[in-house]
Amino acid sequence: MLLKQSRFQKNRLQHVEQHFAQLEKRFDGMHLKSLESKLHPHLFKNILNSVQSHAYQTYYTLDKLANVLDYILYEGRDDYVSIKSEIDFSRSLIDINKIKVSPLFDIRVKTKVATSHEYYEQKLISPMLCLDFIENAFKHADLQSAEAYISFYFELSDNGLFHFTVSNTASEHWQLTKQNGGMGIEAFEHRLRILYKNCFKLERFTENNIFTAHLTLDLRELERTKMHITG
Template sequence: MFKNRYLYIFLHIIMWLGYTTLPLINAFQRDSARTQVNPYTNPTYWAYVSISSIFLFYLNSQILFPKIYKRQPIRYFLTLVAVIVILLFGRFFVRVTFVGNDINQSLFYVNAFIQYLYVFGISASYCFFSDYQKQQEIQRENENERLKSELSFLRSQISPHFMFNLLNSLVSLNRKKSNLVEPVLLKMSDLLRYMLYEKDDKQISLDNEIKYLSNYIDLQKIRFGDYVNIEFITKTTYENKNIEPMLLIPFVENAFKHGVGLIENPFISVELETTVNQLLFKVSNKYSSDKKEAKDGASGIGLNNVKRRLELLYPKQYELKVSENDNLYTIELKLNFK
């Protein structure tokens, strides 16, 4: 409501039309018990009461409250009292001059003061509500900026972490199968090109993400050969789906990092399936419960990173399950497409 300027103005006009016409409607109603002329039937008096009420409302809401109340509350209340007193005397002068002096002054001032107090109460409520809305908006903007900064930091971590793992793979391959280094470098160039030109996009096509996963898995197949049984199954019957870039690769990286080595008959399975509104992603790998791996300082960055990105980008739109059964480590991700 506050962001739409025209709606904002329209609502204020409607409010004041209702407030100022109500005394007129009441003034022209038949009342056999009434012995005095209703002062609101006089255009000048009605105009003064209406304008003075509008003046008090906006003076308080646009000037006094935002500029004085928070800094000098005593000055604020003294100024407000002075303004209301001036309006009361002005109202009495208009009443006597244009309507007549057959009035009870005490009763007149009490009624007029109550009316202005009512206008002030509405204005004060409006001020507190507006101020609360603005503070909430500022908090939301600050939170959004904080989340954007955090997301940018998380994305920036992907490149060095991924490069670290790729270089380790390349060093290992050079020692065992140096003749395969060249095709692996070509695969790596495709992966790096994707990282450089795609990872900063807000959303990319799921097909590109699948190609990226396929290139990475092909690289690992070249590296390990027949030593590791690797499966990559995709069932994507729905096109034009988008996803956050490099969201799935950390799960696959983790499987290769912990699913090979001193493990008998290592096995890694990657399954990706799409429904109309959901992505289903599953990664499984064998692990050894007898031997504990020595972890370096970078261990776990990828998984922690992707979990936090899921929280930021897909709040309440994903389900992540991790299970360990019969020496098989499995992650299952269900992700609702945006």
């Protein structure tokens, strides 16, 4: 019986290692020019190494990583993607980042989206819209305090507004970064203005050491703008 279990574990580990090697090969073959403006390759390389070092526990995470890389390689090259695709990508990216924190850390993900909504699968937004929010949440959150948390909330309302809200307990490092300037945030907001003109609203505030970023996109206005450009 023990020999059978050992053989099963060995075969599973070999399968995981092969899956990792395939992912690493796909990563290395990416066109770096398309990645530079959309994500940090070194960060993903570190995630790959982290996943490999926890091979027994993270088979699920490897599948999520494959989803993220597929999105970057294929849909990420398009000018527009759907809300469905962006949420799927974001949830996979969140799951990947969970491996870097304690299993007991409070990470909340909530989605309020009707799959029958007319804009759910319509390609209206630029790919990887939520990437910076997710990366910054894990980068600047307090991961040590007992009451610390990170919260992600996606909503597609009946009136055609897409909401994405991220809240996290702010770390001391984030407070220092905020005091020394916010070029990363300013660059991201500038990118939003280029992409969405007057079709977005970005709110950022800190209250009781909780940092919150709330992005709203007017999908109806984006649809009209897109039709005007392509028409």
